Amino acid sequence: xxxxxxxxxxxxxxxxxxxxxxxxxxxxxxxxxxxxxxxxxxxxxxxxxxxxxxxxxxxxxxxxxxxxxxxxxxxxxxxxxxxxxxxxxxxxxxxxxxxxxxxxxxxxxxxxxxxxxxxxxxxxxxxxxxxxxxxxxxxxxxxxxxxxxxxxxxxxxxxxxxxxxxxxxxxxxxxxxxxxxxxxxxxxxxxxxxxxxxxxxxxxxxxxxxxxxxxxxxxxxxxxxxxxxxxxxxxxxxxxxxxxxxxxxxxxxxxxxxxxxxxxxxxxxxxxxxxxxxxxxxxxxxxxxxxxxxxxxxxxxxxxxxxxxxxxxxxxxxxxxxxxxxxxxxxxxxxxxxxxxxxxxxxxxxxxxxxxxxxxxxxxxxxxxxxxxxxxxxxxxxxxxxxxxxxxxxxxxxxxxxxxxx
Ligand code: ASP
Ligand code: MG
Numbered sequence: 001x002x003x004x005x006x007x008x009x010x011x012x013x014x015x016x017x018x019x020x021x022x023x024x025x026x027x028x029x030x031x032x033x034x035x036x037x038x039x040x041x042x043x044x045x046x047x048x049x050x051x052x053x054x055x056x057x058x059x060x061x062x063x064x065x066x067x068x069x070x071x072x073x074x075x076x077x078x079x080x081x082x083x084x085x086x087x088x089x090x091x092x093x094x095x096x097x098x099x100x101x102x103x104x105x106x107x108x109x110x111x112x113x114x115x116x117x118x119x120x121x122x123x124x125x126x127x128x129x130x131x132x133x134x135x136x137x138x139x140x141x142x143x144x145x146x147x148x149x150x151x152x153x154x155x156x157x158x159x160x161x162x163x164x165x166x167x168x169x170x171x172x173x174x175x176x177x178x179x180x181x182x183x184x185x186x187x188x189x190x191x192x193x194x195x196x197x198x199x200x201x202x203x204x205x206x207x208x209x210x211x212x213x214x215x216x217x218x219x220x221x222x223x224x225x226x227x228x229x230x231x232x233x234x235x236x237x238x239x240x241x242x243x244x245x246x247x248x249x250x251x252x253x254x255x256x257x258x259x260x261x262x263x264x265x266x267x268x269x270x271x272x273x274x275x276x277x278x279x280x281x282x283x284x285x286x287x288x289x290x291x292x293x294x295x296x297x298x299x300x301x302x303x304x305x306x307x308x309x310x311x312x313x314x315x316x317x318x319x320x321x322x323x324x325x326x327x328x329x330x331x332x333x334x335x336x337x338x339x340x341x342x343x344x345x346x347x348x349x350x351x352x353x354x355x356x357x358x359x360x361x362x363x364x365x366x367x368x369x370x371x372x373x374x375x376x377x378x379x380x381x382x383x384x385x386x387x388x389x390x391x392x393x394x395x396x397x398x399x400x401x402x403x404x405x406x
Contacts, residue, residue, distance in 0.1 A: 042073025268331025
């Protein structure tokens with residue numbers, strides 16, 4: 001007998017019919033003899049609807065009250081799923097995050113899980129019940145309801161699996177696994193059987209919305225056996241594993257892309273200590289996250305400095321840079337919000353030389369100009385003109401033989 005955690009996202013519980021389907025999946029696991037803990041999201045669109053209500057009352061809603069409101073979405077789903085299980089003659093019990101002691105810090109709307117005291121869950125499992133837990137929420141030391149950030153139900157599931165030492169944590173979603181590239185752009189994209197925690201983390205931070213980043217961090221830290229699979233189609237999904245279990249000859253796991261980028265350049269600034277701080281300090285103070293940064297080699301004691309931000313922050317960043325430019329006596333500033341980021345990710349880069357030149361060569365052969373480059377141990381990202389993004393994805397996918405490798 002195994003103990004498994006099954007997590008179902010918003011689309012998977014988006015209607016009564018779908019909740020009944022989820023109940024069937026849970027029952028199937030139960031009938032294989034497993035103990036089952038289910039973690040659910042709010043029905044699709046519900047969290048956004050609740051956010052809309054709050055903002056209709058208050059442009060800047062109090063964070064504690066907002067969490068009280070947002071956590072209700074998941075509470076609806078746990079009750080409905082438990083009722084669906086009852087209708088199918090299976091005994092279940094639903095719990096909110098607080099009821100099963102998902103203890104978090106007090107950072108409302110982005111709380112971190114500190115500890116889970118899972119005795120109550122264990123007792124219910126031992127009594128033969130399916131345990132249905134509300135994702136995305138916890139409780140702080142003052143007894144206040146907290147939420148874990150958008151997509152946080154993934155983290156609830158992984159944390160629950162860690163606390164219970166579950167045999168597997170299954171994340172059911174609307175895609176049937178993790179792909180070598182976005183199949184809407186590259187029709188030859190292939191579902192990966194396995195990917196490492198680290199590769200998944202890079203993909204999540206590069207904008208793949210399959211899993212919340214924190215859930216992957218959590219899974220890596222506690223070695224939670226994790227699998228992403230479809231709640232609508234049969235199939236093995238993608239397993240997320242430690243590096244030792246990954247397949248050795250695979251160099252690149254996948255291609256990620258992100259259109260939400262914008263680039264700002266300030267030219268002719270004095271080349272002396274403190275300029276990066278002077279340029280980026282005010283941007284950080286405005287709570288704007290900077291992604292890539294490039295500073296040119298100085299000529300005649302001046303230099304150029306380029307950085308990228310989320311496209312939504314472009315206008316505000318330009319405003320700030322204008323001010324900085326005046327203060328510093330820069331020659332000129334410019335911006336471009338039609339850029340995109342293209343990345344290759346793979347732990348195999350550690351042991352293979354020539355990956356970067358292969359990437360750059362393939363892009364050059366298609367006439368795609370690289371504007372900026374950044375690398376980490378297992379990732380190479382380039383900024384390119386947005387209009388070449390699709391071509392770039394397909395070019396790299398075939399350059400690294402991703403349609404067949406594996
Ligand atoms: N309901 C929350 C959201 O929409 C949490 C989740 O679905 O994971 O972000
Ligand atoms: Mg999600």
